[in-house]
Amino acid sequence: MKKSLCVIFSGVLLASCGSSEEIKYEQYLVNGEQHYLKHCSNCHQADGSGLKDLYPPLAGSDFLNNKELVICLIRNGMSGEIKVNGKVYNQPMPGNKQLYELDIAELTTYIYTKWGNSKEITEVSSVKKTLGECKTKE
């Protein structure tokens, strides 16, 4: 009796702590939010809604369907016209050369969790691979 209680108790303890994978995910979200508030929210707003017809939204944006392109844009920026949800925007976005691959992984994890219906980490290794294949490199 005592033994089984003990087993149940330690089981509860373990579950409440979560797996290391979950902790890593939480950490990515917390850091990703910091990066977002520092580098993105001035234009795209803290709630991802964008600003009128100047800056496109991230929330509910069809542009998020192409994660590779999003990762490349975060690093390299872009200028010229861009179509989001059928609407054309034309305001240059500066690149963020100073961000490490880990920063971009955390940022992407945050953006896709918040607005991309995702519940998983964007790994550093996949960011690294994507950045190596970006079309617009300076």
Place this chain on the structure above:
Amino acid sequence: MIKNIQFIFVFLIALAAFSCSDSQRKLPYLGNKQVGENGDTVFHTIRDFKFVNQDNDTITNEAYKDKIYISDFFFTSCPTICPVMKTQMLRVYEKFKDNPQVGILSHTIDPRHDSVQVLKAYRDRLGIKGNMWQFVTGEQDDIYEIAQKFYMVSAMEDSAAKEEGGFVHSGAFILTDKQRHVRGMYDGTKEEEVTKLIKDIQLLLSEQP
């Protein structure tokens, strides 16, 4: 004695309530004050100006005659504080856009890039209509001079400020009364400061009906 203390107590509370009440608050006059010929105080005043707006019309101080107006300095390709400033200025616009006694004047500090056409596209995309909010350009030196000497904010070109887009400028919103005296300065990147600005505009409107 106790009665006396009670009286003083009540008096103090009344005094506190009175001095706190918003309608009694008066906005200060900012900038240098001088004594005029007949001993009057002459307050710091924005000089006459002449700029070109988003429709290629000339905008002078005459356009702001009998208006309370709010000024700021920005540039359209600014990646840092300007979008936040515009988000906040939109709150002021939404609140007072139908009031003919209130105006907004946004100066570009990058006239080389921010042509009339660029300003118009930017303004249209922000959804601004009517005459209430003007976006103006002009000679760079003229804009920097009025910013620094009259609106008392920093605005300059600085190629070292790469992350800021090559310009250094203040994010201030400057509140000017109907006589072009500066009556308040607010950080246009902070929501709570702009909430205060909106309150102060209402206060100034009741002071200068």
